[in-house]
Amino acid sequence: MLKTPGFVRHTRPRIGRSSFSTMFFRLPMAIAALALSSCVVQRQVVFNEAEARWSAGTGSGSIAGRVFVVLQNDSERVGRNTTLDLAPATAYFTEGIQVAFARNRRLSPGDPRARKYVRTAPTNEEGEFEFHHLPAGEYYLGTDVQWSHSFLDADSNEVWLKEVVPIYTRVSVKDGQTVKVTGWTYGRQTSQ
Numbered sequence: 540m541l542k543t544p545g546f547v548r549h550t551r552p553r554i555g556r557s558s559f560s561t562m563f564f565r566l567p568m569a570i571a572a573l574a575l576s577s578c579v580v581q582r583q584v585v586f587n588e589a590e591a592r593w594s595a596g597t598g599s600g601s602i603a604g605r606v607f608v609v610l611q612n613d614s615e616r617v618g619r620n621t622t623l624d625l626a627p628a629t630a631y632f633t634e635g636i637q638v639a640f641a642r643n644r645r646l647s648p649g650d651p652r653a654r655k656y657v658r659t660a661p662t663n664e665e666g667e668f669e670f671h672h673l674p675a676g677e678y679y680l681g682t683d684v685q686w687s688h689s690f691l692d693a694d695s696n697e698v699w700l701k702e703v704v705p706i707y708t709r710v711s712v713k714d715g716q717t718v719k720v721t722g723w724t725y726g727r728q729t730s731q
Contacts (some may be wrong), residue, residue: 585650586649626634626678627677677711
């Protein structure tokens with residue numbers, strides 16, 4: 540299991556709801572730490588609706604798991620009461636994952652037709668989630684884990700930071716199968 544880089548980056552937090560829809564269509568919350576890059580990465584992959592169409596159907600597959608990150612000190616932060624997004628692992632959504640999560644860059648606005656192929660599910664207090672009635676195929680799951688903490692500065696003033704860690708994973712689902720998600724790939728942690 541990967542560990543987050545700890546509290547190393549002090550940039551502006553993301554604003555708004557985190558989701559694949561946000562990541563692929565508007566400024567992603569996870570990528571608002573654009574002190575690293577002031578430019579928008581232009582999409583190279585055109586949305587191909589035929590490539591994603593299979594994912595809009597109904598099937599007998601399921602995905603279940605828990606949203607969490609493990610910090611350097613081995614403490615765990617849970618993605619409580621957040622929204623998890625599920626998108627088909629097409630070339631279009633793969634580009635979004637590679638740019639937004641892996642390279643921590645802002646991607647140009649997406650094709651509005653792609654929105655209907657993104658499913659969402661809430662997490663509970665323990666960060667647990669479930670997706671049911673999925674057609675067999677490859678999917679990306681993604682969301683953010685957020686929490687706040689405080690410390691005293693040099694003048695003994697309490698300073699609060701909001702930490703945000705974008706996470707994702709790729710899952711293969713077969714008909715009649717329930718896939719259990721037990722680990723995540725982490726994007727770059729941001730703080731304010």
